[in-house]
Amino acid sequence: MRTSPLDRLRSLDPILVGATAFLVIVGLAILMSATGPIAFQRWQDSLYMVKRQLLLGLFPGMVAFLLFSMIDYQLWKRLAGFGFVGSLVMLLAVYTPLGVRVGGSLSWLSIAGVQFQPSEFVKFGLLLYFAAWLSSRTSKQVKDLHEGLIPFMGSLGAIVLLLIVQPDTGSMVVIAGMCGMMYLLSGAPLWWFGALASSGIGLVYLLIKTSEYRAARFMTFLHPELDPQGIGYHINQAMLAIGSGGWFGVGYGKSRQKYLYLPAVESDSIFAVMAEELGLIFCSLILAAIGVVVWRCFQISKQSTDSFAKYLAAGVGIWIALQTIINIFSMLGLMPMTGVTLPFISYGGTSLTVLLAAIGLVASLPRTSSRGSDVLRKRL
Numbered sequence: 001m002r003t004s005p006l007d008r009l010r011s012l013d014p015i016l017v018g019a020t021a022f023l024v025i026v027g028l029a030i031l032m033s034a035t036g037p038i039a040f041q042r043w044q045d046s047l048y049m050v051k052r053q054l055l056l057g058l059f060p061g062m063v064a065f066l067l068f069s070m071i072d073y074q075l076w077k078r079l080a081g082f083g084f085v086g087s088l089v090m091l092l093a094v095y096t097p098l099g100v101r102v103g104g105s106l107s108w109l110s111i112a113g114v115q116f117q118p119s120e121f122v123k124f125g126l127l128l129y130f131a132a133w134l135s136s137r138t139s140k141q142v143k144d145l146h147e148g149l150i151p152f153m154g155s156l157g158a159i160v161l162l163l164i165v166q167p168d169t170g171s172m173v174v175i176a177g178m179c180g181m182m183y184l185l186s187g188a189p190l191w192w193f194g195a196l197a198s199s200g201i202g203l204v205y206l207l208i209k210t211s212e213y214r215a216a217r218f219m220t221f222l223h224p225e226l227d228p229q230g231i232g233y234h235i236n237q238a239m240l241a242i243g244s245g246g247w248f249g250v251g252y253g254k255s256r257q258k259y260l261y262l263p264a265v266e267s268d269s270i271f272a273v274m275a276e277e278l279g280l281i282f283c284s285l286i287l288a289a290i291g292v293v294v295w296r297c298f299q300i301s302k303q304s305t306d307s308f309a310k311y312l313a314a315g316v317g318i319w320i321a322l323q324t325i326i327n328i329f330s331m332l333g334l335m336p337m338t339g340v341t342l343p344f345i346s347y348g349g350t351s352l353t354v355l356l357a358a359i360g361l362v363a364s365l366p367r368t369s370s371r372g373s374d375v376l377r378k379r380l
Contacts, residue, residue: 012069012363016296019289020359023344024061024352026286028053031347033253034273035266049266049347056114056349061356069360076361077308080132083125084155090118091162103339107168116350119163119171123178123319124354126159130179131311134186142186149192152183164203170338173326176200178319182311234269237262238331241272242280249279266347268339271331287324290343293359294321300365309365316358 031053036046045051068076093099093109100108100115108115133155134142141147156179163172180200184193241257244250255276258265265273275283297317301310320343327342329335341348343355 009066009069012360013296013300013365016293016300016359016363019292019296020344020356023286023289023293024058024356026289027345028058029252030270030274030278030345031266033255033277034258034270035347036253037259038265041260053347053349053352057352060349061353064353064357065360067360068357069364073309073312073361073365076128076312077132077135080128083128087118087122087125087129087159088162090121091159091166093118094166105166105168105339107163107166107171117168117171117348119168119175120348120350120354122159122163123171123175124358126156126175126179127182127312127315127319127358129155130182131308131315134182134311135307137186139187142183142188148188152179153196156180160203168339170326170340173338174319174322174340177322178315181318182315185311185314234263234337235330235333238269238272239333241269241276242331245276245279247279247281249275249277249282252277267341268327268337268346269331270346271328271342274345275331286345287328290320290324293317294324297362300362304365313362313365316362319358320355 028050032047032050035049039048039050040046042048090109094106098109098111099106100110102108102115107117107119109118130152133152137148156176160172160176163169163175180193180196183196184190237257241255241262244257250256255273257276258273262269262272271283274286294317297313297320301313301317304310304313323340323343326335326338326340327346330337330340341351344352
């Protein structure tokens with residue numbers, strides 16, 4: 001029996017959709033306050049970044065949300081191979097005239113005057129690809145060295161290598177962590193995951209040893225007081241902002257650090273501005289809302305009887321959780337800064353659009369995965 005588009009919308013997971021809507025609305029309010037001074041300095045319009053977030057993030061994100069929630073998720077399984085190929089093409093495209101270097105990293109594309117980071121699409125593309133790849137393999141194949149680990153490492157390694165060369169360390173860590181944990185959830189031997197993690201740590205060590213800039217960033221993480229006006233400036237200003245806010249904050253719109261003292265207030269450092277203005281209690285509420293999104297993703301994964309749906313939902317939950325942890329820990333000085341943004345809150349049209357597409361897909365799974373499993377049972 002066919003269902004109307006309105007019925008399909010009504011069947012979406014209400015908790016997941018509600019928590020996401022709350023985060024997007026609050027994120028726009030926080031972005032409006034955090035980016036006012038820098039937007040006015042650059043474009044003489046204090047609302048410039050908020051307008052861009054609406055035009056290039058929220059509006060296309062809502063379209064993507066509806067598209068991915070309306071279409072049967074099994075279609076994406078059939079198209080998952082294009083997710084991997086598309087990821088490779090976009091990461092290679094930065095070396096064409098379309099590539100744009102921002103902040104020393106060749107990790108942006110400019111098409112028709114619109115700049116975006118292909119790594120945001122790569123996260124979603126690889127999620128679809130590895131969810132389909134893992135769901136097409138038996139437990140024995142997943143645990144087999146030649147049919148499981150080697151093909152997995154080959155596919156993921158190609159993407160990781162391209163991200164390292166750009167360099168885009170933050171996206172590399174999120175993507176490698178998401179895919180690695182999905183592989184672990186598929187039933188791969190735990191010691192394989194330990195070997196992958198050890199390889200990742202070794203790779204990070206090698207990257208630090210072969211780059212003076214990364215070595216300086218790592219030393220700043222260990223001793224932020226060594227160069228407070230140089231490479232340690234960012235983390236020192238971030239911790240000053242967080243400490244100034246205390247439990248209840250100095251008041252919405254009253255941050256001092258956002259007045260060109262704290263770098264990257266629109267992206268990496270937006271949590272620090274939020275903590276300064278609204279306090280740690282409010283920040284805890286935001287983190288709780290993100291926690292609800294992650295929890296629902298894992299619950300949907302647990303409840304789904306179709307393996308592709310399981311990996312999709314779990315992968316999105318891991319993606320959002322990892323990105324949040326890395327951003328918060330960086331601002332608190334618990335790990336080196338990597339340029340990872342805070343999901344749903346930080347400025348970035350591409351990031352918001354892709355996240356809303358992923359949430360639309362997961363929110364539809366309780367409806368569609370059961371249908372997919374019914375079809376599977378009929379075939380058997």
